[in-house]
Amino acid sequence: MEKSYFLVPILLLCLFIEDVVSRRRHYRGKSSDVKKSYNKIVGGYNTTIQDVPYQVYLLLQMGTDYYQCGGSIISERYILTAAHCLTGITRIYIRAGSTLADSGGTQYNTSRYRQHPFYNPMNSDYDVGIINVPSGITLDGVNTRAVPLPKAGTKINNGTNVLVTGWGDTTENGQVSENLMGVQVPTVSNEECRRSYSTLTSRQFCAGVPEGGKDSCQGDSGGPAVETDTGTQLGIVSFGSGCARPGTPGVYTNVPKVRRWIKMNSGV
Incomplete structure (x- = not known):
């Protein structure tokens, strides 16, 4: 499946994150990725942020274009996401604590992130990145909460x-x-x-x-x-x-x- 690029027009500097985050688009692939599809939910069900309070919505800015990804809160100041979401990104807009992509919760923005240095876009090896939110994310334990991470070396069994x-x-x-x-x-x-x-x-x-x-x-x-x-x-x-x-x-x-x-x- 060939990836498409979904572009949005440049926004005026006076527009705040509420306006930016409302302009949702998919994250991109590369034109050479004939079969690779950087992913969504199919065959699922509506849920709420109270059920998964670690989930955040990411809108990623690359020049005048914006792309959508997801992420998870791992601490007051850090979000875990995929490395491919962060390639070439200049600013990240974050909505935390909301069931809806376009409204609610609290918005944050940052330009601080790291991709794994061994990330390989050809086979998506080491596809991991972290986003730093210097101001801190308010964790209320209901709509926003850090997700636990496994210990290094934890085995993921088949059928989990x-x-x-x-x-x-x-x-x-x-x-x-x-x-x-x-x-x-x-x-x-x-x-x-x-x-x-x-x-x-x-x-x-x-x-x-x-x-x-x-x-x-x-x-x-x-x-x-x-x-x-x-x-x-x-x-x-x-x-x-x-x-x-x-x-x-x-x-x-x-x-x-x-x-x-x-x-x-x-x-x-």
Whole structure:
């Protein structure tokens, strides 16, 4: 599936983040990414921020263009997301504490972020980044709360159910969602996943159902994949071939495998 670029016109400097964040678009891919689709929620259900208070909406500015991604609160000052969401970005607008993408909650903005130095855009290896919010995010424990992270080296067993959330497309080549959505999918073995993605690395894992119909999609990139039993974030939405296709799971960054880098750069 070839990626499209969704552009918005330049905004006047006097417009505040409420106006900026209302102009939602997918994150981009590259024209050479014929099969790769930087991901959304398909086959899921409406949820609320109270159910996933660690989820944040990101609007990323590159020059005069804006792109959508997701992220997760890992502390008062740091958000976890995908490295590919941050490439070439000049400013990041954040909405935290809201079920809706275009209103509610609290808005923050920053230009401070880091991508993993080994991030490889060709195969999405080490697809992890952190965003620093110097002013701090107000964590009220109800609408905003940090998500627990696993210890480095934690094994992700096959068949582990993860909850993936975001405001991305609800069908392949579809429209982004205004309401926060979630979908639960089981992890699959890397051996099985390599039938669809031959370049899969040990810093990645896959999740999906054989019959398709449930997946993340465009606009969900960078969002969390959280183990349903423990509430621990095991993955970061990275990419997939199309969305929710049969026999084609979504690919996620394996958080335990990049845990030391997260700790070193965020203190979390």
